[in-house]
Amino acid sequence: MPEYNQVTCQYCGTPITPGNRFCSNCGKSTEGGTSRPTEYSVDAQPTSLQSGANFEGRTPPPPPRNVDSGTSYPGYQPQQEYRPDTPMYQAQAQAQAQVPGYAAAPPVKDSSRRVLGQVGCGLLVTILVILALCGGGGYFAYNWLAGAMHSTTDQANNTSTSTGSSNTDTTASAPKPVVTTLNTKPVTYASVNMSIKDVQQATSFPEDNNNKSGILRIDLSEENTSSTASYYSYTDSMLLTLPDNTSVHPEASKVSSGPDASIKRTNWVDFAVPTTVKPDQLTLTIGTSTESQIEIPLKADADLSKYQPITSAPNKLIQYAGANWTITNATKQTSYDAKQADKDSVFVVVKLKIDNTSQKEIYPFPSDTMRLQAGSTTNKPSSNTLNSSIAAGQMNSRGECVFIMPADSTDFTFELLPNDLLATTQPVTTTFQVK
Numbered sequence: 001m002p003e004y005n006q007v008t009c010q011y012c013g014t015p016i017t018p019g020n021r022f023c024s025n026c027g028k029s030t031e032g033g034t035s036r037p038t039e040y041s042v043d044a045q046p047t048s049l050q051s052g053a054n055f056e057g058r059t060p061p062p063p064p065r066n067v068d069s070g071t072s073y074p075g076y077q078p079q080q081e082y083r084p085d086t087p088m089y090q091a092q093a094q095a096q097a098q099v100p101g102y103a104a105a106p107p108v109k110d111s112s113r114r115v116l117g118q119v120g121c122g123l124l125v126t127i128l129v130i131l132a133l134c135g136g137g138g139y140f141a142y143n144w145l146a147g148a149m150h151s152t153t154d155q156a157n158n159t160s161t162s163t164g165s166s167n168t169d170t171t172a173s174a175p176k177p178v179v180t181t182l183n184t185k186p187v188t189y190a191s192v193n194m195s196i197k198d199v200q201q202a203t204s205f206p207e208d209n210n211n212k213s214g215i216l217r218i219d220l221s222e223e224n225t226s227s228t229a230s231y232y233s234y235t236d237s238m239l240l241t242l243p244d245n246t247s248v249h250p251e252a253s254k255v256s257s258g259p260d261a262s263i264k265r266t267n268w269v270d271f272a273v274p275t276t277v278k279p280d281q282l283t284l285t286i287g288t289s290t291e292s293q294i295e296i297p298l299k300a301d302a303d304l305s306k307y308q309p310i311t312s313a314p315n316k317l318i319q320y321a322g323a324n325w326t327i328t329n330a331t332k333q334t335s336y337d338a339k340q341a342d343k344d345s346v347f348v349v350v351k352l353k354i355d356n357t358s359q360k361e362i363y364p365f366p367s368d369t370m371r372l373q374a375g376s377t378t379n380k381p382s383s384n385t386l387n388s389s390i391a392a393g394q395m396n397s398r399g400e401c402v403f404i405m406p407a408d409s410t411d412f413t414f415e416l417l418p419n420d421l422l423a424t425t426q427p428v429t430t431t432f433q434v435k
Helices: 086-100 113-162
Strands: 178-181 186-190 192-202 215-224 236-240 264-272 284-286 294-297 310-312 318-319 323-333 343-356 368-375 378-379 395-404 411-416 428-433
Touching: 186 294, 318 411, 318 428, 323 411, 323 428, 343 368, 368 395, 378 395
Parallel strands: none
Antiparallel strands: 178 192, 186 192, 192 215, 215 264, 236 284, 284 294, 310 323, 318 323, 323 343, 343 395, 368 378, 368 411, 411 428
């Protein structure tokens, strides 16, 4: 038999059966010689092993198919047991461990947020740029318009100055009004207490539209003492008499009509009067031609006593219809309940106190039972505030009756007439004076 040269695996030392391309123990290739390591091809790519690969416990490839337990071949040795503690296997494991494994792929980031953020930032920047452009444009436009207007104003001022000083504002150069303080005593017109605080004279006032040779302004203090609004007009109810006995009506007034009920206020009334006329040469008349008029000289010491109310306290007691009737006081005045007395007439206000000492209810009936006489004039009440009925035993029932009488009356007779409902058959009278 010819001599057989035994070939072993260069990796694990296991005998290689002729014709086998791989080691039956470790599975390595036997081609290219067993005495040198396999060289890498120029085109070959490095083999990467999975990180953490371990050959421990790996089952070696099976023996050739034609080998069985009953057949023996020259030079064949049974498969040796895999022992990782041998030097050859340890060198192999170290070599394999040095082969880098595939690195874990980094997590894929969600790029949608970044894209949306970039879009939002771009949109915000665009809006800011637009606003900046608009603001800058508006700023420059404003400056341009302001400059143009200022230039136009300067040109107009220069033109006005060049035409001469005759175009100067007359209002600004007008002298201050001449003020004469009066503070007259109050007089009453249509239940409104009026007093003249002062008189002002000037060429014109800002409130007057017409250019006059002079304006006289009367400053008033007013207070409505009644519970009824007054409706008089200053244009109709006021007249200013000049030194030549001519008269002028008001040109304007701060308020055009009388004050409301219980209102206190200030007012002014303007008349066209030359500035050469002095206030103490003038007389203010309050009241229309059909009313009881009040004449006020525009002087600080003007005597207005004849226009003041006059009151007396007769305290006259009479018995009528089982009750005691007392005239507590009587007043002559030119106005009552926001009305002015007619020309040559006055209001006589008679205040009464009634004590019903009888056992029955009584009814005053002022229009039917009461009269006031002065000279040849006898009148019934024009108004009253008495109770319509007075109960039996009721005391101190108070009210007033108002009579319109001649302005020059001083002596009066108060009369209670007979009345069937009150079971009275005889008139009852009493007299009093108001001077």
